[in-house]
Amino acid sequence: MFDRYEAGEQAVLVHIDFSDDSSKEDLLELQLLATSAGVNAVDVVTGSRSAPHTRYFVGSGKAEEIANTVRASEADVVIFNHSLSPSQERNLEQLCKCRVLDRTGLILDIFAQRARTHEGKLQVELAQLKHISTRLIRGWTHLERQKGGIGLRGPGETQLETDRRLLRARIKSIQARLRKVQKQREQGRRARIRAEIPTLALVGYTNAGKSTLFNTITQSDVYAADQLFATLDPTLRRIELQDVGPAILADTVGFIRHLPHDLVAAFKATLQETQQADLLLHVVDYSDEQFRENIDQVNEVLDEIDSDEIPQLMICNKIDRMDGVEPRIDRDENGLPTRVWMSAQQGLGTELLFEALSECLAQNMVRHQLRIPPQEGKLRGDLFNLNCISEESYADNGDWLVEIHMPFADWQRLAKHSEADLDALIIENIEA
Ligand SMILES: Nc1nc2c(ncn2[C@@H]2O[C@H](COP(=O)(O)OP(=O)(O)OP(=O)(O)O)[C@@H](O)[C@H]2O)c(=O)[nH]1
Ligand SMILES: [Mg+2]
Secondary structure (H helix, E strand, O other): OOOOOOOOOEEEEEEEEEOOHHHOOOHHHHHHHHHHOOOEEEEEEEEEEOOOEOOEEEOHHHHHHHHHHHHHHOOOEEEEOOOOOHHHHHHHHHHHOOEEEOHHHHHHHHHHHHOOOHHHHHHHHHHHHHHHHOOOEOOEOOOOOOOOOOOOOOOOOOHHHHHHHHHHHHHHHHHHHHHHHHHHHHHHHHHHHHOOOOEEEEEEEOOOOHHHHHHHHHOOOOOOOOOOOOOOOOEEEEEEEOOOEEEEEEEOOOEOOOOOHHHHHHOHHHHHHHHOOOEEEEEEEOOOOOHHHHHHHHHHHHHHOOOOOOOEEEEEEOHHHOOOOOOEEEEOOOOOEEEEEOEOOOOEOHHHHHHHHHHHHHHHEEEEEEEEOOOOHHHHHHHHHHOOEEEEEEOOOOOEEEEEEEEHHHHHHHHHHOOOOHHHHEEOOOOO
16 A cells, blocks of 8 residues: 655656657746745756656656655655656655655646635536546555545445545536536526626736736726636626626636646636627736747637637736836727737726727627518527617518617627528618
8 A cells, every 4th residue: 555645835846848849848837836836846856858758757867866856855745847647656756755746736736725616616626536536546545534434335345446436426426516506607697698798708828917907997806916826716797888888807717838638627617707708808918928828828728618709809918017118009900909008917008998998899799670570489589588679660561670789799699509590680770
């Protein structure tokens, strides 16, 4: 039997460069992640390899170096900036005589510390259980402490089988609870659509300044700190915009490079607000050297969660750190705002942001006159449900004449899912 070491707060970070670009990780980001997890990086071991080694991920010489560094710095945890296989983790722990975490484990730890809502906590637990279940291998039981011991074991089961069975049951029960919470949330969302309130979602790379901007906009007191993933659960606020009226603003969890796919799936619900938004405020830390990569990374994830079609307004944030950059709005050839240069923290350019938001959202609303024949009963029902009808009357032949006003995104969704050809139903004038 091999028991795991308890993880502590003094960490040795390990960062290996690969010649292959796709496995390149950023050491600075690992340091930020470690800080976010409340860990103190006492030393860093770096190296380069052409490919991971089976036994220790690194070569045995490098593994010895890590173990020596742990001893010299009296660290109690080693954090790898990569994914380790369960057996690599175990081999390293035996060699270093302390807890070894990989990147996924570290991110999960941060998620666990930050989960605040019921749904967020369930999601984190689910992701953790799934992570553990891939690591349940013979001779390495993790569930020892959580188990009640007597009475839990099934007939003829080995310890490993009991662990697996308990894990599966726990995962199932969490998934069921999650479905229930998500359904409740979905109902809340429908109520919002009925109220015809457009939704804005703040998205962006972690540490870009989303929560700070959220505060600046709402004047509310949402947690903004120099820590990654400071926000785990979407935080919603109602704001008032000139010429548009009320809107819902949603803060979201930050995106991060190489987020293990399992985690993306587990946290999908925290990004629900993103998927259903009418406008995305893509916040970018323009003072960060890697801002281009970060933008690409965020757009890639947005693509993965089917949010790439939603209109974006880019917020070029932290201009207070850049020389000679003043707050301004960039516009496209139609005069529509595409970028707002500002500093959320210093409150520079806030009025410009509000101006751009109003313009984008006013643009994002569609107003159409429709002539709907009686046989399109389903469409009629959909329009009623969207609560978007501002005027209605009937033509002599029984056609229904309506004027609708709704977010462009809703119109598109309707057009996509409706059997009727909506564009063909548009008429110039309701009296026609
Ligand atoms: N100099 C400067 N710092 C800023 C600005 N906006 C935010 N920050 C700082 O950047 C750090 C991260 O800000 P957050 O608002 O927590 O970032 P976030 O995007 O919400 O991060 P996650 O929730 O972790 O994804 C904090 O230390 C902020 O004070 C800005 O305009 N200028
Ligand atoms: Mg945040």
